[in-house]
Amino acid sequence: MIEPLGAMLGGVAGAIAGSFLATLILRWPQGRGVMRGRSACDGCGRTLGAGDLVPLLSAMAQRGRCRTCGARIDPLHGRVEAACAVIGALAVGLAPDVAGLGWALLGWWLLTLAVLDWRHFWLPDALTLPLTFLGLTVGSWVTDAVLADRAIGAAAGYAGLLAVAWTYRWARGREGLGLGDAKLLGALGAWFGWQALPFVLLLAAGTGLLAVGVAAALGKRVERATRVPLGTALAVAAVPGWWLSALLSG
Structure with a gap:
C-alpha cells in the first residue's frame, strides 16, 4: 500500500529535483553552466522570480511561455518535473x-x-x-x-560491455x-548485484528492438548503422530487470 503522506512528500521533492535536472539536461550538453547565476529566460534574458520557478505550476499558469517576451518554455522542463514527481511519490509512498x-535517488539519476543518452548519445x-x-x-x-x-x-557489468565494445571495434574497424x-x-551492477545483470541486459535489448520497430512503423529510416541509445534502454530496464531477477530467485 502507498503511504499518502510519504507519496505527497516524495512527489514534491521529485518535482523540485526535476526542475534542476531538466535545466541540467538542457544546458550541460551546450556547455552552459547550471549552477552559475540565477535562472533566466532563454528568450529575453529576464531573471526569473520565485513565481516563475514553481515546478509544473508556473509553466501551466503561463501556458508554457515566458510572461515577458512570450518565448516558448521547453516542454522538457514539465516532462522531467512530472516524471521525477511520479518517481518520488512511488518510491517514498x-x-x-x-x-x-x-x-x-536512483530513479531520478x-x-x-x-534523457541525455536519448537526446545526445551521451552518458x-x-x-x-x-x-x-x-x-x-x-x-x-x-x-x-x-x-x-x-x-x-x-566489475562484471563494466568488463562485459567493454569486451563487447573492443570485440566490435576489432571486427568492424569502427566504434x-x-x-x-x-x-x-557497471553502476547498475553496483546497485543490484551481478545476479540482476542478465535480466537487465535482456530487457534492455528488447526495449531497444521495440524502439527501432516503432521508429520503422512511424516511417523513420532505419538502417543497419542506425544508432540506438543503449544507455536509455539500460536505464529503463534497470528496475524491472532487478525485480524479475529477485522474483525468479526467490
Missing part, C-alpha cells in the same frame, strides 16, 4: 523510510541519464561514476544484495558501443 529515499562520467559509488555505499538501502555481489556486479554504456551497466 511505497517505502516511507531510507529505502524510499534510495529508490527515489537514471531518468537524467536516459557523462560525472554521472555514471558517482552512481557506481552510490551503489556500492547506499545500494544496501534498496536491495538485499550483499556488498560482495554488488562489487562483482560493478559500435560507447564506454558510457559499460560504465552505466
